[in-house]
Amino acid sequence: MATTRVSLARQQLSDTGLTAAYSPATTDGHAVENNGKVILHVKNDSDTDVNVTIRSGYAVNGLKLADRIVTVAAHTAVFIGPLDTSIYNQTDGLAGQVAIDYSAVDGVTIAALLMP
Template sequence: MARTDLTTVAEASMSGVDLTAGFTPAIADGHAVADNGRMLLVAKNTDASAKNLLFDIPILIEGQTVTDRSVTIPATTGLMMIGPFKPIYRQANGKFHIDYSAVTGVSVKLISLPAG
């Protein structure tokens, strides 16, 4: 799978973050996010059917794989904020992966919480 890096659009602040702009369309190969432990993902769905975002958990517990995390984005006007992401979602390269059950009508926006 050839993932595309998703970059931070804004940092949360007391001035606020515009949640209506700056979205990136979902892609079939999924996205990768460089994780600093303070990332929030805003996902919206304008399609007539609900969609799932899947977050890979690359760890083993007693030799067994862990079920990936799935978050459902409701149909038509679905808007969800997800995160921050715990270290269990990080791949060996420090990024977490986002996969989509389908991409029609789905777009995402990455916001970083301020340090400290």
């Protein structure tokens, strides 16, 4: 049975400031609309490192580019992006979106930030 990814809303950055809202990581993963100006902010408040996988949507002649795996150490946060549309946007049922997976979800939150 295929999993259903949870849609992650983009939040517009601006020179007036943004108090980002964070969503908990989910075992089914997230999907976020991507125009090439999306940056992910992942916070890991757990006691163990977590791998965040940004699925590659890029394929040529049946060869797929490897997924990007970013390790977020325990009790740290990282920014990932901006996410290139030609590499990370999916071409299947998630066309125009980036697919995000997590090796663990406890204590992990994420925000999708959209650059102007």
